[in-house]
Each structure stands twice: as C-alpha cells, then as structure tokens.
Amino acid sequence: MNAITKSASGQELRQQIRNGGFGGQTAGQAPDYLQGNVVILPKRYAGDFLLFCQNNPKPCPIIGLTSPGEFAIPGLGADLDIRTDIPQYRIHRNGLLAEERGSIEGLWSEDLVTFVLGCSFTFEEALMREGYPVRHIERGCNVPMYKTRLETLPGGVFNGPLVVTMRSYPEAQIPAIFDLSARYPHAHGTPVFWGDPEKIGIRDLNAPDYGDAVEVQAGEVPVFWACGVTPQAAIERAKPEICITHTPGCMLVTDIPSATPPAVDISLSHLMTGAAQRTH
C-alpha cells in the first residue's frame, strides 16, 4: 500500500463509494483533499458534543457541522450525501459497537446531526511530500493509537481521555515536523508530546488501544499527535442510545484542498432544544 500513488478527486471517490464500487480504507485516496472523521448523533446530544469539540480543538477540529436532519454538507462537497458517501459505517448503541454497514439510508432520521472532524491523513500526506516517512503507511497497517492519562476538557455529558496517534522520527527532525504540522490546525496540528510514553500514561507502545503496533527504530523518538478517535472514547463513556461513525480508516473524503481550513458555521442555536444545557 502506498498512499502517494493513488489518485482521484474527492467527488469521483465519493461517487464510487455511493455506487458500491469502493468500500475500503481511504488512506492515500484523493491525496490532495481533506478527509474527515464523522460522528452522527441524535439532536439531544448534539449541543454537548459541539461543546466537547470546541473545548478540545486539537483532537476534535470541526470541519463540517449540519443542522438536524440535513444529510448534505455543501461546504465539503457539492453533491456530498452523508448517508451514502462513507465506505463503511459503524453503528454504536449505548456506547457499544452494534454493527457495520455500507450505507445508513435505512437509519436516517430528522433527528440526526452530523459532525465532521479533521483527520491525520492530511498532515501525513504533507509529511511524506516533505520527505518524512510515515512508517505505518509504509507497512500497510493502521496508525497505532493510545489512550493517555491526559484528560480532555469535558463538554456536557462528553468527557474522556485524550487519545493520541504515534509516529517516530529522529530527534533532530522533530522541530521541522512540528512546524510542518502547525500548518494543519484543522487536522490535529502540532504534536502534543514526544519522548518517554510513560509520561503521558502509555505503558507499552507495542500494545496500542486502537490500530496496529509499529516499531520505533533505534535513534528515533516516539512523537504523539491528538487523534480523532478521542470522541469515540468519550462516546463510550456517554453511551448515547445511537451514534453513527465511520469505520476507522474509512473516512469521509471531501472536495476541500488539504491546506485550506474550511469555513464552518459553528451554531449551537441550530442545535438547541434545551437538553444540552440541562446536562450541565
């Protein structure tokens, strides 16, 4: 698997996905376009989740947000339909994974609100373009992800540990990698930590909480970035009756060039029914 050689516009890839012609991981697909993590929740949770994302912009940079029932997100793609355009969906019930589906048309309702959050694929493409290898992509596996002892700032019923991804580099390269990542605040931005994993509560790099273990080579330092799986850890705790996400690695591909933070209209007013406030 090589993330650089593939190509397609976001729109082309979404059409393939919608027609059942593509149902896999999106790493390296449409490499010049932003990809996103997706979280779909009932309206009564949406105010709290918006607050959680706003309170934790490093793991949860919002690149798309709908009003209840909206399935189009024209700001991310003119023809985008969130019910059909993700390769694989996960349906979580009461915080637990219940099933996977290739479409959620049958589950859609006027009550659902969609959040799209920036994704590390964006800065990984940038790292590789600048000559910094990304080993899990070279190995054809998922990035290793770890729950840390660092807590996010709560947002209503949502709270939980910061989840991080790990990539390793020689120490001398870290400042340049930091500076490169800083250009992508809409895709987790700069690393949150590098060095001894135990300092952030990671006991064993070989036992990631999500994804696959990837070795740290001699002379390299593990570097940790905030991860878009952080909200999934918060959802496990909050246990909403239903929550729909993408399957890890099978992201929403947009038509927004990677270097451009999309303009998002952050509106709690659109979501409020009083429920979000009452939970505080």
Add this chain to the structure above:
Amino acid sequence: MNAITKSASGQELRQQIRNGGFGGQTAGQAPDYLQGNVVILPKRYAGDFLLFCQNNPKPCPIIGLTSPGEFAIPGLGADLDIRTDIPQYRIHRNGLLAEERGSIEGLWSEDLVTFVLGCSFTFEEALMREGYPVRHIERGCNVPMYKTRLETLPGGVFNGPLVVTMRSYPEAQIPAIFDLSARYPHAHGTPVFWGDPEKIGIRDLNAPDYGDAVEVQAGEVPVFWACGVTPQAAIERAKPEICITHTPGCMLVTDIPSATPPAVDISLSHLMTGAAQRTH
C-alpha cells in the same frame, strides 16, 4: 468606564504609551483592533511554552511569536516595539511577581522570545455591539477569573489549571452568545462551560482568584470562557528565572482588525536549542 466610547487606532495608542502619555488599562481603547496578552521568556523555555500554547489553543491562542531577541512584531503593527509599547509590564522572577515597569528596554536581551496571545476584550466588544451587556465593564472593574479543577494539557515544564473568566447571561441567550464567540477562535472562542460553578471546581463565585467579583443577577447563568491568565498559572509552577508579562488589563494593542485572526508563523525550529526537548 465605558469600553465603547473611547477611540484611537492601535498605532496612535502605542505611540502615546511609548511616549509615557498612557499607562493604564486598555479595555475599550482602539476598540476595533485586536489586543493581546504578552508572555516574554528566555529562549530555553520558549520551545516548551510554544508547545503549551499549541496544546491549549482555547486559553492560549497565539496571535504573535518572535525569534529570540526580536522586539519588532511587524505582523501585529508596523512600528510595534514590544520593549516600550505596553502600558505596564510585570517582571516575574522564579515564578513570583518581582516588580512592575513602564518599559523593559533596560531588561532586554538577545535571549528573550515574545508570545502574544489573544484576549477576551475582542469578544467583549463584539458582545456589547450585539446588545449583550458585559457587567464588569459596566461596573468599571476587572473581569472575575477563577482557577478551575480542569487541567490544561502540559507542554514540557509548563502545566497547570485552566483559568476561566466569568460573565453571566439569561439561559435563553447562551446559544447566541456561544455562536457569536465562535467567530473569535483567536480570542478564546466559545465558552468552555456554563451552569453550576462547582462542577468545574469553583467553590465561591464571590472569591475570584484574579480580578474582581461581579454579581450574577437573578435569572442569569454564569458562563465561563478560557482565560489568557492560564499561562500565568503555569509560569507560577514552572518558575522560570525571569518572565515578563503585561500587567493584567494593560494589554498590547495591535493594528489587526478584531474579526481577523492574524497569520502567525508557528516555528519551533527558530526556538530550538535542544533544551525544550530535553525537558520531555
């Protein structure tokens, strides 16, 4: 004190300050322009502090950053000189306030790095323009600030509690105020919490840790925003041998229109001497 009636461009006000003609609080001065919190540190702390700010963009939105020894910040004002253009400076030694000065020309060295962080005056002006009163400004006093039980994400030697400001509003207005604040991510953005202060570790609203107590009127809910004093709490813990800040309320006034997030070149490479990494 009324923050709306005053006027001056940022440049005019900075000239007055530089010439000794203005040495007070900047609330309501040059109301259309961004104001900033200032933290000046020796180079050996600057990498860690950059990481701390990047890890905590809600309390610490970076709107300006220099290389070591630079005292001009042309991105914030063509003639801006950080040694002379703040109404009053605080010199902290080993984490403790040692003295206040009207200029730091006598303390300047090639070793000092300046961080400018967004400031709540920016969204307060916006709140008032939209008809949401800001009571501490009406009362002519400082905003009440509280240390919470919520922890920031550490950055090297810097860590500490999230410090918040409080303004109170009727519950029905909170969604609109949230949405208005969301337009100013470079000035602390949306509130982090509203409701029962004890839930975030504030025992007594009448006993703020910084600033002045301001009453919450009947029918109002206390609303809390991340605060630019958060880094000062982290500096108290990290105890650098010297740290220069503005005196609270006496901010750096820039020439950047308030609604515009300034473009900042975030560069750890400029700051690295190895020290920041060794602390991890």
